[in-house]
Amino acid sequence: MVKVQKLTENDGRPRARDYDDVTQEFMATVIREYHARLCTQAPMPDHAQETVLLSASWARGCQVTSVNLARSPQLVKLVTIRGSQIRGQLKTKLRPLVEAVYGFHSSQSKSAIKKNRALAEELKEGMNFAFKVGFRYGRCGFLKAPLIQKIVNMMWFANKHDDGVMFPDHFKPFPHPALALVLTGIECCIDEWATGTRMDVAFTIQEYRGMFESHLNCLREFEEATKQYGVLSGICNKIYEAGRFVATFVCLSLELTATCP
Incomplete structure (x- = not known):
């Protein structure tokens, strides 16, 4: 010792x-x-x-x-202390993405505030935010919303030295708890627009563990309902492979840039 x-x-x-x-x-x-x-x-x-x-x-x-x-x-x-740091990092990266991807607008006009409030409610209804094609056009592609892959890449596959690449035993296929964390983080950022004007909402265990557990249970139920076809395992494998590809491509691009005259 x-x-x-x-x-x-x-x-x-x-x-x-x-x-x-x-x-x-x-x-x-x-x-x-x-x-x-x-x-x-x-x-x-x-x-x-x-x-x-x-x-x-x-x-x-x-x-x-x-x-x-x-x-x-x-x-x-x-x-x-890394726990709170991870959640803070996730939310910091997600906040501008949620605003841009879903179309929230920072404005004090009554019409904008009303639209933001309605949009936040619509996105949260039935986890609309997690679908590739949203509520306005008929939902399809559960867990295939581009934002999910984008934030996964930013958090765990930013380069070949990032956790997603260095710890394949943990990240391959992309694990359900990490996916539930991403969904919870997105929902937290949507909650910031609940009043129509963005207000800071703390992404803490005390406030969001219940929602995290709900998302994790939803994933388990989805896996059980589609296990005959291996839908969720297929999605998680694709998330991991796409993230690893991005990490490798980023590093290759940087290396090529460094060697070019």
């Missing part, structure tokens, strides 16, 4: 750079593993789920680094 060596004291939240090199390397491995497990297994964890994820990630850190580092409350907090 290796004891933690803290090199710098600070009064704020724990920072990895405050510790020795061995601890920093170990924690980088644990945090990366925890991040992947959190997104794919329990994006809105209760305390028990959080403990299980932490233990599995810590064990992975020991395996990869060959270091058996003693846990401390400060180091545990360094890992578990």
Whole structure:
């Protein structure tokens, strides 16, 4: 068992750079593993789920680094704080996409406010926002709304070093909990337009775990209803493959750009 060596004291939240090199390397491995497990297994964890994820990630850190580092409350907090960071990052990326893709308009005019409010209600009705062809033209293509793939690419397949590529054991096929998180994040951004004028809505476990569980249950029911045809597994496989293709293409483009005179 290796004891933690803290090199710098600070009064704020724990920072990895405050510790020795061995601890920093170990924690980088644990945090990366925890991040992947959190997104794919329990994006809105209760305390028990959080403990299980932490233990599995810590064990992975020991395996990869060959270091058996003693846990401390400060180091545990360094890992578990990733949950709120992931949700914040997802919402930050989604907010402008939701506004642009679904056609919300920032305006103080009564007509715009009325349209925004009606649009938010229509999108939330029966998960209209998750369909490729929306409510105005007859719904079809559940879970094939382009926004879903776009945000998946941005969150987990931005490049060949991103989690979706580096952790295929976790992300292939694209997992139901991560998909439910995406749906919940989209709905949170739609909720910001519920009054017709965009108002900030906190994307917290306390406010949105119930909705997350509802989306996850919906996916399970959809899988059960279509299991004869493997519909959901096919969709999740395509999401993963499309994301991996984008990550590879982005890196290839950057490499070609760098080598061109």
